Amino acid sequence: MKQSVTQLLLALVFALVLRGQAPAPAAKDELGRDTPRSAIFNFLNACHARQYSKATYYLDLRRLPAAQRAKDGPELAMQLEDLLDDTPFDITTLSRNAEGDLSDDLTPNLERLASFEVGGQNIQLNLERIEPAPGVQIWQVSADSVALIPKAHQAVAESPFEKKLPQVLVTFEILDTPVWRWIALLVAGAVLWLVSRFLARVLVAVLRPLIDAHGFSGPLRVAVIVIGLRVALEYASPATLSRTFLERALALIISLAAAWATAVAIDLIADRWRARIDPRVQSVSYSVLPLGRQVLKLAVFLIAILSVLSAWGYNTTTILAGLGVGGIAVALAAQKTIEDLFGGVSVISDRPVLVGDVCRFGDRTGTVMHIGLRSTRLRTPDRTVISVPNAQFATSTLENISRRDKVWFHPTLNLRRDTTSDQLLKVLASFREILTSHSKVETGKIPVRFIGVGAYSLDIAVEAYVATPDYDEFLEIQQDLLL
Numbered sequence: 001m002k003q004s005v006t007q008l009l010l011a012l013v014f015a016l017v018l019r020g021q022a023p024a025p026a027a028k029d030e031l032g033r034d035t036p037r038s039a040i041f042n043f044l045n046a047c048h049a050r051q052y053s054k055a056t057y058y059l060d061l062r063r064l065p066a067a068q069r070a071k072d073g074p075e076l077a078m079q080l081e082d083l084l085d086d087t088p089f090d091i092t093t094l095s096r097n098a099e100g101d102l103s104d105d106l107t108p109n110l111e112r113l114a115s116f117e118v119g120g121q122n123i124q125l126n127l128e129r130i131e132p133a134p135g136v137q138i139w140q141v142s143a144d145s146v147a148l149i150p151k152a153h154q155a156v157a158e159s160p161f162e163k164k165l166p167q168v169l170v171t172f173e174i175l176d177t178p179v180w181r182w183i184a185l186l187v188a189g190a191v192l193w194l195v196s197r198f199l200a201r202v203l204v205a206v207l208r209p210l211i212d213a214h215g216f217s218g219p220l221r222v223a224v225i226v227i228g229l230r231v232a233l234e235y236a237s238p239a240t241l242s243r244t245f246l247e248r249a250l251a252l253i254i255s256l257a258a259a260w261a262t263a264v265a266i267d268l269i270a271d272r273w274r275a276r277i278d279p280r281v282q283s284v285s286y287s288v289l290p291l292g293r294q295v296l297k298l299a300v301f302l303i304a305i306l307s308v309l310s311a312w313g314y315n316t317t318t319i320l321a322g323l324g325v326g327g328i329a330v331a332l333a334a335q336k337t338i339e340d341l342f343g344g345v346s347v348i349s350d351r352p353v354l355v356g357d358v359c360r361f362g363d364r365t366g367t368v369m370h371i372g373l374r375s376t377r378l379r380t381p382d383r384t385v386i387s388v389p390n391a392q393f394a395t396s397t398l399e400n401i402s403r404r405d406k407v408w409f410h411p412t413l414n415l416r417r418d419t420t421s422d423q424l425l426k427v428l429a430s431f432r433e434i435l436t437s438h439s440k441v442e443t444g445k446i447p448v449r450f451i452g453v454g455a456y457s458l459d460i461a462v463e464a465y466v467a468t469p470d471y472d473e474f475l476e477i478q479q480d481l482l483l
Contacts, residue, residue, distance in 0.1 A: 031057055033138035036101075036111040036127050037094040040084070043141075044091075044241055047081040048176050055081070060128060060143040076146060079153040083125075085176055085239040086156045089114050092244060098137070100129060113141065116155040123152045176239040184236035185229065192228040196221035215264035222257040226250050252308050259304035263297040339391040346394045347371055353400050360399040361388070406442065406465045407474040409481065414457035424450060424458060435464050440477055442467050 031054075032042040043058035056073035059080070064072060083089070095101040100111040111127040128142035141149075162170050162180070169180035200217035207213035230250055237243055270293045353359045357368050359378075366378030366386065375387045388396075413431075415424065431448040435441050442465040451461045466474045 029136065029138050031138075033058065033140065034098050035094075035096050036113075036139050037091060037096050039127065039139040040091055040094060040113070041241070043077075044081065044084065044239075047077060048239070048241070052077045058140055059146050060130065060140040061146060063143045063147070076149050079149050079156075080125075080141065081176075082156045083116065083149070083152055084114065087114070087116065088234075088237065089240055090244075091240055092247075094127075100127075100139070110142065111139065113145065116152045118151060118154045123148050123155075125149070125152060175242045177242055181236040181238055185232055185238075188232040188236075189225065189229060192225045193221075195228070196224035199224055211268060215267065216261055219257045219261035219264065222260070223254060226254045226257065248308075248312060251311065252305075255304040255308045256301070259301045262300045266293055266296050266300070347376065347390055352398045353402075357400055357402040359401060361393065361396040365401070402469075405469055406467045407469075407471065409441070409462065409464045409466050409474075409478060411462050411482070412451075413460040413462065414454065415460065417453075417457060419458055428460065431460070431462060434481060435462070438477070438481065440467050441465070441481070 033039040039058055043055055046052070046055040046058070052074035053070075055077035056069070059073065059076060061069045061073055061076075084091075094113070095111060099108070102108060104112060106112060106126065109129045111129075113125040113127050115122055115124045117123075125145040125148060126142045127139050127145075129137055129139050131137050158170065162178070165180055169183070170178050172179045174182055200220050203220055204213045204217055207216075230247070233243060233246065238246065347353075353368050353371075355368050355371060358365065359368060364378075364380065364386065366380040369377045369379055369385065372390075375389050376393045377385055377387050379385050415427065419427075428448050428450065432443075435443050435447050444463065447464045448460060448462050451459050453459070466477050468474055468477070
């Protein structure tokens with residue numbers, strides 16, 4: 001159950017990763033130009049699909065003559081694609097709001113797209129919010145920036161390293177990225193895998209005198225690989241959209257690796273705590289501790305995932321609200337189970353009985369074998385095992401027989417009706433002497449007394465305590481007293 005829920009949660013997160021750059025569902029503009037980020041995202045999608053005529057709709061070409069737009073527009077779109085894909089451009093810096101980023105130093109209708117250094121001169125390209133039709137507002141690359149694209153395109157040039165490579169590795173592209181960069185990332189991944197393996201062994205060896213650090217080797221290896229790949233992306237950067245997806249995936253993985261390491265630490269703490277728990281309190285070590293450990297670990301992973309989603313710009317409040325509604329539905333569907341759960345928590349926290357105790361509840365008596373979160377199991381004197389739901393067990397009157405400090409000895413003796421007064425007094429004195437002379441018997445002022453005349457006998461009541469909690473020892477002493 002827990003595993004399936006975790007898998008479903010991770011599937012949802014990876015689905016969000018794949019759709020992370022998609023425009024808002026309620027887009028008014030059919031081309032998705034409602035926000036700065038969605039406009040550039042859809043522009044690059046059109047360029048990568050080689051639909052450069054469509055890509056021109058994301059450029060403000062109103063200053064170009066109508067006849068020149070069809071000719072120069074696709075070329076300008078190709079040049080802007082090269083600028084965004086082959087330079088350190090980060091699409092996540094663009095605003096997801098329809099109004100754009102109002103905190104920058106630009107006018108409200110402008111949004112900074114990217115800056116490029118060409119011949120010692122800084123060229124800045126901007127997006128502009130325009131109104132092509134009444135009531136419809138879209139974002140396009142501003143007309144001033146469109147005029148600067150050819151000059152800014154001069155910033156795109158082969159690096160000295162690329163000039164030394166075979167030309168096919170530079171010109172052949174996968175996902176609009178030169179194939180040599182993918183090869184470099186794969187080689188970096190393989191090297192990092194070996195390095196992380198070595199570092200994990202060193203960590204385990206160093207921490208061995210203190211703790212068992214084998215569980216941390218996995219998170220450490222993942223962290224080393226992810227951090228190394230993130231550095232490698234700076235030197236062999238894929239195209240903008242591919243790089244964005246990779247960066248988001250790496251951010252999610254490093255967050256999950258941190259949660260993994262935290263979960264390992266929780267397991268180590270729980271194991272040490274369990275080793276110090278009284279063996280008789282098995283309900284804590286076998287029920288509460290595992291449940292608390294799983295809840296903590298699930299909470300850690302959930303916080304890690306939500307923090308990443310929040311960093312991606314998603315509204316985590318909506319996700320939490322959905323989880324809350326789902327939790328209420330599950331609670332209503334599993335009402336009895338939740339009652340048993342809280343009943344188990346009550347029994348475990350109040351500890352009226354422990355594992356191994358003999359108790360009486362209702363008209364049943366048995367030895368407690370296991371206190372779980374849903375039910376409590378007891379073995380009866382008939383050697384049968386009964387399972388009592390905790391909701392019922394917690395509300396029953398529980399008599400813990402094992403916790404008594406001494407056992408009550410209270411037989412009633414019946415003498416014949418023809419017993420004389422002298423004989424009766426002699427019997428009372430003899431019984432009192434037997435009780436008071438025994439080292440294990442505690443008596444009151446009148447441990448033996450004549451209580452009445454029955455239909456066929458004279459009744460004598462004996463009341464004393466045998467000072468032992470061991471019932472077998474009590475039975476042996478009782479036998480001696482009766483004899």
